[in-house]
Amino acid sequence: MDNINKKKEFIIKFIYFLIILGIIFFIFKYALPLLSPFIFAFLISMALKRPVDYISTKFKINRKIIGVIMLLFVYIFICIILIFFGTKIFQYIGGIFQKLPDIYTFNVEPALNIIIYKIQDIIPDIANFINLEDINKYIMNIVNLISLSAVDAITSIATKIPSFLVKFIFAIISSFLFTLDYYRFTGFVMRQFPERIQHIILNIKRNIFGTIFRLIKAYSILLTLTFIELSIGLIIFNIPNAILLAIVIAILDILPAIGVGGILIPWAVIELMKGNYNLAIGLIVIYAIITIIRYILEPKIVGNQIGLNPIVTIISMFLGAQLLGFLGIFILPIIVTIIKYLNDTGTIKVFK
Known part of the structure; x- marks a missing residue:
């Protein structure tokens, strides 16, 4: 029974x-x-x-x-x-x-x-x-x-x-x-709303704004790392205005439709066709290093900032992107954070 x-x-x-x-x-x-x-x-x-x-x-x-x-x-x-x-x-x-x-x-x-x-x-x-x-x-x-x-x-x-x-x-x-x-x-x-619900709403509001601030901090760290990696790579290959170019590409990295790959890969293809093999290979290597470091660090940095396990973070980011598009990458982790907060405070019981 x-x-x-x-x-x-x-x-x-x-x-x-x-x-x-x-x-x-x-x-x-x-x-x-x-x-x-x-x-x-x-x-x-x-x-x-x-x-x-x-x-x-x-x-x-x-x-x-x-x-x-x-x-x-x-x-x-x-x-x-x-x-x-x-x-x-x-x-x-x-x-x-x-x-x-x-x-x-x-x-x-x-x-x-x-x-x-x-x-x-x-x-x-x-x-x-x-x-x-x-x-x-x-x-x-x-x-x-x-x-x-x-x-x-x-x-x-x-x-x-x-x-x-x-x-x-x-x-x-x-x-x-x-x-x-x-x-x-x-x-x-x-x-x-009843008084109990009012307290929950106020707590959720504080949690949301705290989470958004921490998300901004996490992605600022990631964009700074991307900028440093790009700057070092472009300076090594003597690219004119390397620092300014690194800033522009790092900012474009926020947009999933463009990203670092949307700039470096076409650039590498053009250099390859022009016969600049060293630069073309160098650009591909820079892109590979940035991508690998990003995939390793992003779930960990974002997860640590918003208090989620890296595995839960990357799953929620992926599902958010699939369900809600670009903004879902940020929205679903915030929702998961709120659910975790409500569960931890005993407001709801979703998991142990």
Whole structure:
């Protein structure tokens, strides 16, 4: 009888856990994108709460006036960043992809021809199986396809700018409203829960912000290591502006679609076709070293910072990426950390 009760209890807990995971997945997959302007606005007002309260108390100025002034400064700064750097980045990337066919024609194709002619000198019969013109046409078609796809992608992003601006305007308006009535809004929301749940929510909030801070710290460590490895590697091979280039590539490493490999591998291929074999091999070696060190250290550093076992960390990062995309790499470890915290404090019992 005891065994049957234990099995029932296990099944109930398991189903409960699946329901919670399903609700979390639904929220992050569907609800958050719809409510993103308001969530962004609330996070901005929450981030400004302490400085606004401090300045208001220190200088005896109305809290709403300080809140409005600080929000104006924040949004002016954001607009300057988006307009200046966003425009420059899109122009730079678009220009590179538009020039890809010319780069191939005037740089890569001559180097490729030299390599193929050398192979033909060593193995004369290979000409019966490989047609140089067909290879060049095939590669040129791929380059044109990449160039057109990239330009189309940038154009597609540009067409979404009006939608983004609408969301951004709603976020701006909402952030002013949240800041002006922050305590009234949060007080109303908290009053809808029993006192015990209110304490849990406050503890979870503190845990979330602590975890986010530690995640930022962990990835700052990883990006610094990547920068150091890149700097040493590029300096060894006498690359001009090695330090500046290392900074740019390390920053791009944040983006999973690009990463270090998205820069170093194409660069190595181009150098190989140009006949710079030492540099091409060196770039591949740099990429291999960075990747190996990253895969070894990332779960350990991130896990240590947020208090998770490295195995649990890497599994949650992988599942997060599969379920929720790029942001899932950060979101799911945070969720797992919250579950662990609630379990450790005895609020819920998921595992022993």
